[in-house]
Amino acid sequence: MAKTTRLGVVTTGHGPRDEYIHYHERILRSLGADVEVVIRHIYGGLTLDELLPHQVGKETPNLGAHVHVPGAVGNHMGDGWEHRFFALDFAIDKVQAAIDHLEQEDGVDMVLLACAAEFPEGSISAGTLLIHPRELMFSVVENIAHGSRRKVRIGALVDAEHADHDYRDWAQRPFFDRIELVMSPVTATALAAAEELGRQGVEFAFFFGYGIGLAPFDPVEEVPRLEAAIGAPLILPHRVAGLFLRNLLAPGLDDYAFLPNGWGLNS
Missing domain, CATH: 3.40.50.2300 (Response regulator)
Structure with a gap:
């Protein structure tokens, strides 16, 4: 019997991002996959003060991130969140570190980037499968x-x-x-x-x-x-990623679940 696939998900900011756990597990399990989602946030453990030296405007190469900002209101993540931009080189290092942690510490079988941002060719990699929705x-x-x-x-x-x-x-x-x-x-x-x-x-x-x-x-x-x-x-990238991932996960899709009851019994 195939083991449960551990899918590592990398987010580009702070946590929690429980919607990504719920969405990816539920869409994949609803299609018959045996999967567990493990998530890492690239700025996990870093405070806003530690991030501020790396904050940039949109005119500079950057990666957007939802981060915790005390007193912030009105964000779709809830109060205490803001969407800010951080230098791409700085962010890339953190993305790679999150991938490494997922593989080396969390034992995931494949890694999904929960973003569709552009990364320079070869700037991030994984020892296993790395799924880039872009x-x-x-x-x-x-x-x-x-x-x-x-x-x-x-x-x-x-x-x-x-x-x-x-x-x-x-x-x-x-x-x-x-x-x-x-x-x-x-x-x-x-x-x-x-x-x-x-x-x-x-x-x-x-x-x-x-x-x-x-x-x-x-x-x-x-x-x-x-x-x-x-x-x-x-x-949308999360839809495309979810459906693409289903083809990579065990057990295989039960094709007969999408045919009429009794189909093929007389063949």
């Missing part, structure tokens, strides 16, 4: 475009301050000449940006914010509203 997202686009006789109209919700960089990232992908990319920068609200994609008539939309809609104070209707405004499938 690359999974782009592989979905590539497969959508593959073999089509026409350019598929793809929408992307992006941070307004990173729109130019994000466009260059898309443009360097080998499939770029087989899609028609419509970018909608989030300036006022994500819903307004989604409505613009709806007006542009995209066929599929992508949003690289990992875990959108899962935080404790995210409105339950947040993602459905975005999807309704776009009028097309909204592809």
Whole structure:
């Protein structure tokens, strides 16, 4: 009998992030996987004062993080949380340390990054499988475009301050000449940006914010509203990661659970 797979999850800030434990365990177990989620937070054990020397603006290479800020209110993680940005080089070291801890101390079988941020090539690695949702997202686009006789109209919700960089990232992908990319920068609200994609008539939309809609104070209707405004499938990294991971976990998917009762008995 196959053993339970220990899935290590790396978050880019402070803990707890129980929504990631709940989501990944439940989606995978609901599809028949035998999995246990073990989580590490890259800034676990570091206070805000220790992080402040590494805080940067969006114009500097960075990694966004939800961190504990005494007295903060209004964050979708709850009071006492804020979303801030820290220098990418500093963050990368902490991401790698979290991966190492998961493998060497927690004995995980594979590691999932709970983010879809861009990391320099070769800057992080694992001794086992390292699942990066950003690359999974782009592989979905590539497969959508593959073999089509026409350019598929793809929408992307992006941070307004990173729109130019994000466009260059898309443009360097080998499939770029087989899609028609419509970018909608989030300036006022994500819903307004989604409505613009709806007006542009995209066929599929992508949003690289990992875990959108899962935080404790995210409105339950947040993602459905975005999807309704776009009028097309909204592809999110936590969904793509969950479904991709199912193919890697034991036991294998019970295909007959998705066929009529008694199917194949007379074959």
